[in-house]
Amino acid sequence: MREFRKRSLVKAICWRALATFSTMAIVYIFTGKAALSLGVGAVEVFVKMFLYYGHERIWNLIAWGKLKHPLAHLDVNRELEPEHMEELRKRLEELGYL
Amino acid sequence: MRFLRRRSRKRACVVGLDGVPFGLLKTLAQRSVMPRTAAIIGEGGLKQMRASLPPVSSVSWSSFMTGANPAEHGIFGFTDVSSDTYQLRFPTFADLAVPTFWDRLGESGRRCAVINQPSTYPARSLPGALVSGFVALSLGKSVWPKEHLPALERMGYQIDVNTQKAREDLDGLLDDLDSTLETRRQAAAYFWERENWDYFQVVVTGTDRLHHFLWNAVEREDDPRHERVMGYYTAVDTFIGEMWDRFHKGGSADKEGEGFVLLSDHGFAGMRKDVRLNAWLRENGYLDYKAEEPTSVAEITPGTRAFVLDPGRVYLNVKGRFAKGCVEPEEAPALREELAGRMREMSFEGEKIISHVFTREEAFRGPKSALAPDLVLISRNGFDLKGTTKGKEVFASTHFQGMHTWGDAFVWSRLPVPDDPEIANLAGVIMEYLSG
CATH class of the missing domain: 3.40.720.10 (Alkaline Phosphatase, subunit A)
Known part of the structure; x- marks a missing residue:
């Protein structure tokens, strides 16, 4: 199943909020500097959101590993065999559809 | 579980x-x-x-x-x-x-x-x-x-x-x-x-x-x-x-x-008459066949302007849409309007036959609209619309007793x-x- 752009975008924003808060927390734990933690978060939130969105859109083009749609294998507009055509015509005629 | x-x-x-x-x-x-x-x-x-x-x-x-x-x-x-x-x-x-x-x-x-x-x-x-x-x-x-x-x-x-x-x-x-x-x-x-x-x-x-x-x-x-x-x-x-x-x-x-x-x-x-719409089109100069007794619409002449498929699907024979199309695309809206008007007035023994006429745009919406009929006709009860190419008479009786x-x-x-x-x-x- 393909995803619409809107879904990729919303996923990017959600994930970014989660990831940025956790990164800021880690930076703060390691350095104890609130300003640095906020600065890293402010830069990362935008840069990685765009990267994530691009990454999602590229993966969306790759069919490998995706569940195929149940109709994917169908040969749409397949013609019937001539003898089946004739039988079908007869059935439809019998009910007045032709 | x-x-x-x-x-x-x-x-x-x-x-x-x-x-x-x-x-x-x-x-x-x-x-x-x-x-x-x-x-x-x-x-x-x-x-x-x-x-x-x-x-x-x-x-x-x-x-x-x-x-x-x-x-x-x-x-x-x-x-x-x-x-x-x-x-x-x-x-x-x-x-x-x-x-x-x-x-x-x-x-x-x-x-x-x-x-x-x-x-x-x-x-x-x-x-x-x-x-x-x-x-x-x-x-x-x-x-x-x-x-x-x-x-x-x-x-x-x-x-x-x-x-x-x-x-x-x-x-x-x-x-x-x-x-x-x-x-x-x-x-x-x-x-x-x-x-x-x-x-x-x-x-x-x-x-x-x-x-x-x-x-x-x-x-x-x-x-x-x-x-x-x-x-x-x-x-x-x-x-x-x-x-x-x-x-x-x-x-x-x-x-x-x-x-x-x-x-x-x-x-x-209940059904009173089959209404053979292709016979009506032929009678009114919109359609003709190469054969005396045609078996399908494949036998229409290049000058045919419209034909019908069961039950009341009217197709204009438009250039570009059909191989033998003779109706210029810019003439199609006027022809469609003319046909819709005339078919709406069809009658049998003074009784109107058609109850609704839908244009393609009214009836169909979707990516396959271009394949849809130009008009869809719905008849009054008793008149079963047909797209057959058989018979020259517009109205016919059959052994069927009911219609959709x-x-x-x-x-x-x-x-x-x-x-x-x-x-x-x-x-x-x-x-x-x-x-x-």
């Missing part, structure tokens, strides 16, 4: 009655011919429903199973015409351009058992089991998965009645209808137990066959076959009652009737079916219920 998950899911059961009009169902329920149905619909919820445009089973059922307009699912009738050769072709299940709602339910892990669904031939894989209905040619290609075929063969499962024999032997048709319904009943019981389903559907198509050949016996109490025909309806009612009991016994509904749906795909009315109607199909459900429903609305209602 699977057991616990299974119990928490909602289930739905749909019983389709092909070609049963709203008014007739109410009458048969009131007259106690269908007492179980009367009890089910008695507390409200029965609605008159619009069939598809045109109102034939292939289009209506395709709209039901996809929730889509014909210009989305791509089925416009039992026949289509090649834009190169004008030869007729017969769209099959493989031509359905969008997934059914059974496929969509399968994507969320739900399973369906669908029995005798018209326009699903040849059967293909779906999440669950499928037995195709009309116009299924062989049982072998009508069953998915194949493991169910031996059981159906053992029960002598009949896809349909013998319509060729029906013309000469109406009593034989009634016997055939009884035995076909009996095998349908057995198949329903079999799949009910064998399939781990969330959605179950069975369609009775015998009602449509009965109406085509014996509508007079349905309507007239003095008809010699009236009692026998009412007996068939009582047997259908017993079958509906069995399905209802089974559904509730299995604890499928939290509230009584919830998830149970009854519907028809189009209505029916558009505005008086029915649906009964306790689910939130919209007011003034059309058949394509139901897939969304059922899916929403099962997903809730």
